[in-house]
Amino acid sequence: MTEPHLHPVQAEWKERALIDDATYRAWYEKSVADPDSFWAEHGKRIQWSKPFSRVKNTSFEGDVSIKWFEDGETNVSVNCVDRHLETKGDQVAILWEGDNPAEDKKITYRELHGHVGRFANLLKQQGVKRGDRVTIYMPMIPEAAYAMLACTRIGAIHSVVFGGFSPDALAGRIVDCQSTVVITADEGYRGGKTIPLKENTDKAIDIAARSDVAVRSVVVVKRTGNLVGWVDGRDIWYGDAVADLSPDCPPEAMNAEDPLFILYTSGSTGKPKGVLHTTGGYLVYASMTHQYVFDYHDGDIYWCTADVGWVTGHSYLLYGPLANGATTLMFEGVPNYPDQSRFWQIVDKHQVNIFYTAPTALRALMGSGDDYVKKTSRSSLKVLGSVGEPINPEAWEWYYKVVGESRIPIVDTWWQTETGGILITPLPGATDLKPGSATRPFFGVKPKLVDSEGQVLEGAADGNLCIIDSWPGQMRTVYGDHERFVQTYFSTYAGKYFTGDGCRRDADGYYWITGRVDDVLNVSGHRMGTAEVESALVSHEKVSEAAVVGYPHDVKGQGIYCYVTLMAGEQGSEELRKELVAHVRKEIGAIASPDKIQFSPGLPKTRSGKIMRRILRKIAEDDYGALGDTSTLADPAVVDDLVANRQNKK
Numbered sequence: 001m002t003e004p005h006l007h008p009v010q011a012e013w014k015e016r017a018l019i020d021d022a023t024y025r026a027w028y029e030k031s032v033a034d035p036d037s038f039w040a041e042h043g044k045r046i047q048w049s050k051p052f053s054r055v056k057n058t059s060f061e062g063d064v065s066i067k068w069f070e071d072g073e074t075n076v077s078v079n080c081v082d083r084h085l086e087t088k089g090d091q092v093a094i095l096w097e098g099d100n101p102a103e104d105k106k107i108t109y110r111e112l113h114g115h116v117g118r119f120a121n122l123l124k125q126q127g128v129k130r131g132d133r134v135t136i137y138m139p140m141i142p143e144a145a146y147a148m149l150a151c152t153r154i155g156a157i158h159s160v161v162f163g164g165f166s167p168d169a170l171a172g173r174i175v176d177c178q179s180t181v182v183i184t185a186d187e188g189y190r191g192g193k194t195i196p197l198k199e200n201t202d203k204a205i206d207i208a209a210r211s212d213v214a215v216r217s218v219v220v221v222k223r224t225g226n227l228v229g230w231v232d233g234r235d236i237w238y239g240d241a242v243a244d245l246s247p248d249c250p251p252e253a254m255n256a257e258d259p260l261f262i263l264y265t266s267g268s269t270g271k272p273k274g275v276l277h278t279t280g281g282y283l284v285y286a287s288m289t290h291q292y293v294f295d296y297h298d299g300d301i302y303w304c305t306a307d308v309g310w311v312t313g314h315s316y317l318l319y320g321p322l323a324n325g326a327t328t329l330m331f332e333g334v335p336n337y338p339d340q341s342r343f344w345q346i347v348d349k350h351q352v353n354i355f356y357t358a359p360t361a362l363r364a365l366m367g368s369g370d371d372y373v374k375k376t377s378r379s380s381l382k383v384l385g386s387v388g389e390p391i392n393p394e395a396w397e398w399y400y401k402v403v404g405e406s407r408i409p410i411v412d413t414w415w416q417t418e419t420g421g422i423l424i425t426p427l428p429g430a431t432d433l434k435p436g437s438a439t440r441p442f443f444g445v446k447p448k449l450v451d452s453e454g455q456v457l458e459g460a461a462d463g464n465l466c467i468i469d470s471w472p473g474q475m476r477t478v479y480g481d482h483e484r485f486v487q488t489y490f491s492t493y494a495g496k497y498f499t500g501d502g503c504r505r506d507a508d509g510y511y512w513i514t515g516r517v518d519d520v521l522n523v524s525g526h527r528m529g530t531a532e533v534e535s536a537l538v539s540h541e542k543v544s545e546a547a548v549v550g551y552p553h554d555v556k557g558q559g560i561y562c563y564v565t566l567m568a569g570e571q572g573s574e575e576l577r578k579e580l581v582a583h584v585r586k587e588i589g590a591i592a593s594p595d596k597i598q599f600s601p602g603l604p605k606t607r608s609g610k611i612m613r614r615i616l617r618k619i620a621e622d623d624y625g626a627l628g629d630t631s632t633l634a635d636p637a638v639v640d641d642l643v644a645n646r647q648n649k650k
């Protein structure tokens, strides 16, 4: 592989950066040599109502137990709101920009305090107690943030479900965590269209009832004002309900290891897992990474474009920035509405200093031409970030040259729902950049590459990415299924956390994430298990068997390619293709829309009945000349038919 162009840290950063290269090296050394004293010091960056005396108590062996700051007590909403009242009460906490460019709102820390207190009192009135699970299914409006913070105020555990998920997917998540309270909106706005959130919630509640989970109250925020279904005694209008409630709600003192939130994410097998994060370590890690990775200074206007339904929306739209007293911009809409200039118009309108988005958005915008960017100023920008999937060097260079006019560092941040915060990343004033590389580990992070036998590879190497010791933001368990946690992350390479990603390390020690090595797809930065799409397909009456793989897609990163075997007597047709696409969207949501469906009378299986995905991937990539050894197949002739009818002919 040829080495791409190196972008050294620019001269002006040497002065303004919080962390320069020498500091990075010194802190990193200390953080891995003596994690206890390093994190004892940095653990103090948040406010504790009862200070911790123990720091790290973690083991990746046996049952796997992860505890940080375990005897400390704190409250996340106090750290994200109350703590700033004295010095920043009138500073904007949430800068909200509507889908419609004419709509925006500024919520100061003092106002945020009142909203969160009232919402918390409403939840209490609805009988929500410490430890209860509350499902949040919301558009990108400030009330989503109030709802999340209100849960943390009273020690309830939130489970935010992305508004693009279907009623079935929402129901599955409600049932898994036995949540009896749901917070939603009448409808959401996105790109000029409405999203039927309340209607989806009603359907989901009916589906959940079949599994004996009875949702007893639904708090509904009015966003569009359109007519929605209503169940008296169960549904409550948020606006009416909070009007008479006190803005003061005393915070619950939470133990550092009390659960903070559950976030469902896809794995290579089975249903999505409820990733559980706890209170103290998560907040320390989210706030510390937010400060140093983005070189955040007081007064900066910070914008992360992620939806609150994903982990990036948790750690870097809300918790990290608010814990640091930042002004965080929340955008309701999409990058191409009203047109492809929207992101940059918002940057100019609100004088955004730090901008954090996903490669898929950049690739889409890059495709529509530079004029949409160039007609805006963007002079306020000082840091650009990328997250969610590997950023190809072409998109990186476009981001750097066109958006940043070759003056702004790009932080390509690698992390996962499970990691709670960023693990591998440049720091703007410390790290020379290589387009496409997430570069170096953050403080306290010990990455290792291993081969398929688990042998640790040293120096420049290509392997599977593991992390060999804990960091404070790490997930603690799979909600309700600790065994699955141990099995999924710590059994492939005993004693190591396995990320599921492939990775190369170059001679400079820089890390290059190459993508998932398991059966997880990354479609437009959204994680999806091939098993989930397969099970949606086979739940259709005409489908007997399905196998799903990813293939390279110019904008989405990966597209979804489905091989479908129909029931005897059924015939594949364009119409049935459409029906199956609609079926998967109904089962999971629009983000799981199949891009290609190939009807195949047979799938390539070994004699023991295992589907050979390697072959299916090659055919989906139109690289069937490189199928490799097919002699172990039960019926090698199947492959000829698959190749002849491939849907991705170049």
Ligand code: WTA
Pocket: 265, 310, 311, 312, 386, 387, 388, 389, 390, 391, 412, 413, 414, 415, 416, 417, 418, 438, 499, 500, 501, 513, 515, 516, 522, 525, 526, 527
């Ligand atoms: C991928 C999103 C390359 C990776 C925060 C990981 C990335 C999965 C990057 C987690 C990056 C995320 N470069 N790949 N900078 N960031 N990924 O849980 O495959 O939605 O395992 O968390 O996204 O996705 P998740």
